[in-house]
Amino acid sequence: MDVxxxxxxxxxxxxxxxxxxYPYFTQIDKVKGNYVWVNGKKILMVGSNNYLGLFDNETVxxxxxxxxxxxxxxxxxxxxxxxxxxxHVELEEKIAEFMCKEEALMFSTGFQTNLGVIDAMVMTKV
Numbered sequence: 264m265d266v267x268x269x270x271x272x273x274x275x276x277x278x279x280x281x282x283x284x285y286p287y288f289t290q291i292d293k294v295k296g297n298y299v300w301v302n303g304k305k306i307l308m309v310g311s312n313n314y315l316g317l318f319d320n321e322t323v324x325x326x327x328x329x330x331x332x333x334x335x336x337x338x339x340x341x342x343x344x345x346x347x348x349x350x351h352v353e354l355e356e357k358i359a360e361f362m363c364k365e366e367a368l369m370f371s372t373g374f375q376t377n378l379g380v381i382d383a384m385v386m387t388k389v
Contacts, residue, residue, distance in 0.1 A: 289301055
């Protein structure tokens, strides 16, 4: 008995891809504002996390270019061990001040936020 037979026999995803209706891993060729180009067609992007529309903001892009020149493209490590830059601390201080809190802690993804909050709750027995 092959325990993977069910996996090998699954063809639904391939069938949907062949029909042109597969919604995942769509290749985006160009981005401008809230529009993307897919296969030469301009489409309104409604599925991104660009809630504030800042990814294409010229001021944000220039600041990113400056910081990449100063810090590179990655910390190449976790914040916990060797990946905390002065930029992280500065941002957390500004957010804490804005939120009228003593401190703030930033996470790079929602998933990491959930892990961090749950871990903190477990560690403090909340």
